[in-house]
Amino acid sequence: MSTTQVLGDAPFAPAEHPHSSLTRRIDALPASVGLWSFITLLALGGFFELYDLFQTGYISTGLLAEHIFHTDQQGIFGISDQASFASATFFGLFIGASLLAPLADKLGRRLTFMFALAWYGAFSLLMAFQNSAEGVILCRFLVGIGLGIELVTIDTYLSEWVPTHLRNKAFAFAFFIQFLSVPAVALMSWMLVPTTLFGLSGWRWVIIFGALCSLIIWVIRKKLPESARWLEVKGRHADAHAVMCQMERRCGVTPSPQHIPDTREAQRKSGTFKEIWAPEYRRRTLMLMVMNFFQAIGFFGFGNWLPALLSGQGASITHSLLYAFFITLAYPLGCLFCTRFVHRFENKWQIVLSALMTVVFGTLFALQNNPVMLVVCGFMITWSNAWLTISYHAYQAEIFPTRIRARAVGFCYSFSRLSTALTSLLIGLILQYAGTPGVISFIVASMLMVMLSVGIYGPKTRGIELENI
Structure with missing residues (x-):
């Protein structure tokens, strides 16, 4: 073999x-x-x-x-x-x-x-x-x-x-x-x-x-x-x-x-925090820190504020909650659909493509007033976020060796928790002063950072044993 x-x-x-x-x-x-x-x-x-x-x-x-x-x-x-x-x-x-x-x-x-x-x-x-x-x-x-x-x-x-x-x-x-x-x-x-x-x-x-x-x-x-x-x-x-x-x-x-x-x-000796900054892993660590920080803005920025964003586009409170329910079904259904194809493509490019879809449908969402199109665009954004979640969770667990895998993934992933806390405050202010289009622009800019960081600096992993990535 x-x-x-x-x-x-x-x-x-x-x-x-x-x-x-x-x-x-x-x-x-x-x-x-x-x-x-x-x-x-x-x-x-x-x-x-x-x-x-x-x-x-x-x-x-x-x-x-x-x-x-x-x-x-x-x-x-x-x-x-x-x-x-x-x-x-x-x-x-x-x-x-x-x-x-x-x-x-x-x-x-x-x-x-x-x-x-x-x-x-x-x-x-x-x-x-x-x-x-x-x-x-x-x-x-x-x-x-x-x-x-x-x-x-x-x-x-x-x-x-x-x-x-x-x-x-x-x-x-x-x-x-x-x-x-x-x-x-x-x-x-x-x-x-x-x-x-x-x-x-x-x-x-x-x-x-x-x-x-x-x-x-x-x-x-x-x-x-x-x-x-x-x-x-x-x-x-x-x-x-x-x-x-x-x-x-x-x-x-x-x-x-x-x-x-x-x-x-x-x-080799047991893994240490210092090792994730070794020359062979430093670029991966920095890439994942940036990716995690900005992907959380897109995921929680849209998901947690969905009813408010829908209301900002003219939907009533009752309708916004109903629309939000249908849109959030894209989380499990999108993941189920992804099982049909995610194993066929390179993880880093799936991260880039799913982030690009959020950019495209996020822009369309900000321009909509029609209820049907709001739900369709919202559903596609949610599915894109679900696809992104699958891809980056698999990806970040692949690109470090076993001895430091949990340490490296935990450190990089923790930046998504920090950005989520910060985003909760920022999106409230942006929504107040710039409305739904302002929030969507913020999310789109964050997803562009995800695309650039992973697309430029991320290693390929498809079909490669963990020990050889």
Whole structure:
């Protein structure tokens, strides 16, 4: 079998892998029920991450109605408690992604994954029983830390277990499951927030539902195997062989009778933060920092402000919420559609093309007053954002070696959390003074930065083993 071609800036020279090497065994796994069930279990963790992020706007009305939250200067920090709630979320996400996600490189993907999910579930449950703004916001910050760890670990875990030819398709399917949380939280909030059940306000039940389901998933996922690639890097070759045999049996493949360790990474010292700035990775790190910062503006800038943007284009409040519901269906449906083609094309160009689509349909959206065209353009922007999300999550988990993958991805991804917090303030001001066209122009400019950074500086990854990228 011929050696996969290596990019010019790859840190390791090409090497021929024997058939029984770990890399070849993973790439030989078929697209079986066993493999897809494994991917589904991973994706369910991301479902609750997005469920929690998108519930912010829905449960705030219940917190205000119960006089736990206050508006304007009456809030605990002299600003609206809703703003403090959102800021606490993203600050927690930043801490989790940048400072604690590297635990996955040290302690393992599985242990970090289970810890983050349990952390999220426990503090979500605690938040549901708070009766003060201080208590809710503090718990929200702690929940954000768990979510920040969780999403980075999912990307790392998934990229290391999925065969090369299925990586993009696996990420698309995983995000299809995760984005089902958007209509789910909308439906749960619509049914529960205005009500009181068993003496508890409806907003509390929305949180309890997410927390309890995440803890149920935690119990189910206790049997997930550790990343064989991580075990190999740590020099635990017998353990790597054992979990690889377990996955092969799960996928209906006869386990390899022998295991020839790939010691290229194991021979090097454990990864450090300093290493992501080494000459062979510096350009990738800077490229992902820029890409993450600006892509979040497009994603959350449009998604979180969609009803307000529709109202700014002349839609009534009732109609804007209805239009927003149909537009947000593009998140899961777009991901499902993407499973048909994402594995056929280079990731960096999919990022560029999806960002370009946001630019085109964003410009058209700003020029529309017709309700049908608003929904069509909004749907296409949302689908473009979903496609971008699939592509960049798969991409950033590919371009760093196993020993620093979680550390590098967490650090770069944390810049999207910072930009989201900043964007929440900026878009409010832009909408006030420049209207919907001004906001769309801001989003379009951000997506142009995504296109330039990845298009110029991003390495190619399609069909290349993780060890050779």
